[in-house]
Amino acid sequence: MAFKTVLVVTGSDLGNGDLRMGADLCEAIDAHLAVLAVEIAPPPPIGDYAIAWYDERQAGMEKLYQRCAAVKDFLSSRRASVDIASEYQEEAWTDDMIGRRARYTDIVLVGPDLLSHPLLKRKALEGALFSSGKPVLVVPQGYKADLKPKHVMIAWDSRLEASNAVSRAMDVLIAAKDVHVVLIDPLEGDGGQGAEPGADLATYLTRHGVKITVDRLPSQGGTVAETLRRHAVDTATDMLVMGGYGHSRLRERIFGGVTRSILEEPPLPVLMAH
Template identity: 50%
Template sequence: MTYKTVLLVLDASQYEADLTAAADLCDAANAHLSVLLVKVAAPPRFGNYAGPSAAWLDIQAAEFEQLEKAVEAVRTTLKDVGLSFDVAGEYTEPARVDDLVGERARYADVALIGTSMDPSFRARAIEGALFYSARPVLLAPRRQSVTLLPKRVLLAWNSSLESTRAAREALDMMKNAEGVNVVLVDPVASRWNGHEPGADVAAYLARHGVKVTVDRLPSAGRPVDDVLNEHAIDTTADLIVIGAYGHTRLREMIFGGVTKAMIEAPIVPVLMVR
């Protein structure tokens, strides 16, 4: 997949660092930057007559003004940079964030979610893009640059539908990379994995010109995300490509999982595909 439009989702209250990083990413990849600034409404406060209180109405007016100023500031910044871009602002209830982001992400190739935002807002934005747009999500660690032109890629592989979609989505990236490590954690020979786990996907990627190495790693009782992150650092990977939510969201929320861990604390940039 060639990425020509990047949706950047930002908190209208704090966005400068994420905007700079996204502008650099789009400039390097010759991509259009579509910025969505979101202001999540404060909970309503009611007065003596069961209507909105005057204080809450003042808060709402101030939030609208903050959003409008942020939109204008981002437009000014991007004009000075010289990128192809568009900027929109949305004032919304917390429960609408996932729908809003999902709807916008349908018209982009990838959604880049800002790092400087409330964790619950960020989680809703990520899930909205993953579940309601059929588009991948790009996650950047704090204070670390992210790229659409990685030199080294780690592909997390477990023969699932999600990892299969992730491999196909990132195929162009991997073809242009200097090297790709396909990583399997605690693989077992099976109908799905074959007699030599990882060999089938490696052959598929190699036919597309990907310079691929298969790494079968033991977890030794550690969480899978720890194994993946450590290996990404050891192989100097610029990007981890991974399928998202191999289990249900409810199970991930209750018991934890690789997706949840990668969302909450990415160590290196992550391209997540559902």
């Protein structure tokens, strides 16, 4: 897919690093930068603290107003076109709000600033992955946002989420110099990943002109996340493409184990889709 609108989520207490990263990315790929500034409201008080709670909310709204003004000023000289929106939202509904906003973009960029804010990071990832249908590009400290990486690795397990991630990343895969399809402890047969695990995906991607290598790896007692991290280093991978796994339990989103591990400590830029 073509990435023409990139969403960056920021907060009142975050720096401008993610904004700079988003603007650099948009200028590199000729895309529009959408910025969503979010302030999460404090929970309702228990007991006789209504006045203090009201004052705290007013202060939060003022911080959000000031943050938007600062963002506008910071991005005013950039070549990329920019729009800035703001939301003062209750914690329980913040993920849904971010997900709704993300539906009108092509990809959500989660950079080091947002990764350093546990609550807003979680809400942004949950909203983007579970409520928008759009991919997320997670970029840890020390890396730049790049949607034209040379060396890409796909974490493949034949499930729907992995298939969606591959589809969302197709333009990235086609442009890459080489792509490694990685299967950890693959199961052969109809109930697993076919007679030759990875072959079906390799055939599909080859028709699109993707340069494919299939790597079937044993976990050797380690976790899937550890094996992926190690192989990414061994293959000098620039980007990991993988499915984002999880489900909703009432209002709580639950990430799968591998997804959670990768998102807690992303070893390199990760393009993820649910």
